Amino acid sequence: MSARAAQALSRPLTLGSLELPNRLVMAPMTRAQSPGGVPDENVAAYYARRAAAGTGLIITEGTYVDHPSAGDQENVPRFHGERALAGWSEVVSAVHAHDAKIMPQLWHVGIQRRAGKPPVPEAPSVGPSGIALDGTPEAGEELSLADVERLIEAFAEAARQAERIGFDGVELHGAHGYLIDQFLWGRTNRRTDAYGGSPLERTRFAADIVTAVRERVSAEFPVVLRFSQWKADNYDAKLAETPDELRTMLAPLSEAGVDAFHASGRRYWEPEFPESDPNLNIGGWTRKLTGKPVITVGSVGLDAVFDPATLGDGAGTNVASVEGLAERLEREEFDLVAVGRALLADPEWSRKVLNGREGELVPFTREAIATLY
Numbered sequence: 001m002s003a004r005a006a007q008a009l010s011r012p013l014t015l016g017s018l019e020l021p022n023r024l025v026m027a028p029m030t031r032a033q034s035p036g037g038v039p040d041e042n043v044a045a046y047y048a049r050r051a052a053a054g055t056g057l058i059i060t061e062g063t064y065v066d067h068p069s070a071g072d073q074e075n076v077p078r079f080h081g082e083r084a085l086a087g088w089s090e091v092v093s094a095v096h097a098h099d100a101k102i103m104p105q106l107w108h109v110g111i112q113r114r115a116g117k118p119p120v121p122e123a124p125s126v127g128p129s130g131i132a133l134d135g136t137p138e139a140g141e142e143l144s145l146a147d148v149e150r151l152i153e154a155f156a157e158a159a160r161q162a163e164r165i166g167f168d169g170v171e172l173h174g175a176h177g178y179l180i181d182q183f184l185w186g187r188t189n190r191r192t193d194a195y196g197g198s199p200l201e202r203t204r205f206a207a208d209i210v211t212a213v214r215e216r217v218s219a220e221f222p223v224v225l226r227f228s229q230w231k232a233d234n235y236d237a238k239l240a241e242t243p244d245e246l247r248t249m250l251a252p253l254s255e256a257g258v259d260a261f262h263a264s265g266r267r268y269w270e271p272e273f274p275e276s277d278p279n280l281n282i283g284g285w286t287r288k289l290t291g292k293p294v295i296t297v298g299s300v301g302l303d304a305v306f307d308p309a310t311l312g313d314g315a316g317t318n319v320a321s322v323e324g325l326a327e328r329l330e331r332e333e334f335d336l337v338a339v340g341r342a343l344l345a346d347p348e349w350s351r352k353v354l355n356g357r358e359g360e361l362v363p364f365t366r367e368a369i370a371t372l373y
């Protein structure tokens with residue numbers, strides 16, 4: 001890799017009050033290794049190791065907000081309760097010790113929850129209209145307006161706690177067909193009240209969460225929103241078919257106070273609307289339409305795509321050059337670059353890339369998913 005690419009990724013960036021040492025971000029990746037939902041010293045060591053190797057910003061795995069139907073795994077960390085928050089506070093200290101920054105990814109799975117699953121087996125699965133991602137009706141309960149208010153409050157309270165225990169910002173998980181995205185998407189949101197209808201009306205839940213979060217944290221505390229066109233079981237799904245539709249959806253979120261968007265694509269080099277622009281990926285369009293800083297993501301440093309169904313099973317995934325990525329960064333198509341699987345496989349990934357030692361990178365294998373450390 002050229003020194004030029006390393007230089008592009010090494011440039012610092014200011015986000016609100018946040019001074020990021022470089023452009024590298026660890027993508028949120030669920031691990032389910034927090035016993036009873038409480039992140040322990042292993043979780044702290046796992047993130048600290050990647051922070052020590054130069055990753056400027058860590059976005060944690062998705063962590064459940066305080067709502068009985070938020071999740072469906074016992075060992076996914078929670079973001080409520082004294083013990084879980086004390087655990088998170090240790091994670092923050094461990095990452096800060098290496099001068100990196102860290103934000104929790106606040107998560108509610110919505111209708112993707114399977115009935116009877118922990119941590120609250122008796123809780124119903126809920127969604128905007130009770131419709132599953134594949135369109136199956138009555139897969140769970142339709143949220144009442146009172147429920148909606150309670151959920152907005154749960155995200156706002158989680159953000160308040162995040163700032164209280166020393167996190168550097170929060171990321172709202174509005175992607176991949178989870179609760180917030182279920183409101184954004186026409187297939188899962190058939191509501192006839194103020195939270196459903198046109199694309200603009202479907203953004204209201206996300207926008208209300210952003211507004212409530214903003215009211216609960218300091219003005220300079222960064223709020224990141226992650227969104228995606230694709231859904232967990234449907235890579236061809238689209239929230240927006242055209243740049244105009246994307247603008248309609250992002251504008252109210254931007255106005256509500258999102259400081260940066262995390263535009264989740266699966267291959268960063270793919271143009272999102274090729275008929276309008278041969279190059280711009282979903283992140284590039286987001287930056288162009290909102291003027292806000294953007295994190296891009298998707299197969300950085302790897303030659304095969306993320307597929308939750310197989311997680312790159314089979315031949316494995318080889319190391320790929322970040323040269324083209326760095327060129328896009330230089331052109332300011334986006335501001336930050338999130339790295340997922342490559343950072344799982346190689347905790348030293350950032351140091352090697354920032355020092356032009358690309359030849360030493362470790363390829364990704366499925367086994368890396370189970371990494372304890």
Ligand SMILES: Cc1cc2nc3c(=O)[nH]c(=O)nc-3n(C[C@H](O)[C@H](O)[C@H](O)COP(=O)(O)O)c2cc1C
Nearest residue numbers: 027028029030061062297298299300306339340341
């Ligand atoms: C094991 C694993 C767990 C993931 N968990 C989450 C998650 O909790 N929240 C989220 O928004 N994305 C999650 N993702 C998606 C990643 O953040 C990222 O968008 C995806 O892996 C593409 O980046 P990559 O090609 O660099 O791996 C996960 C991905 C993997 C591989």
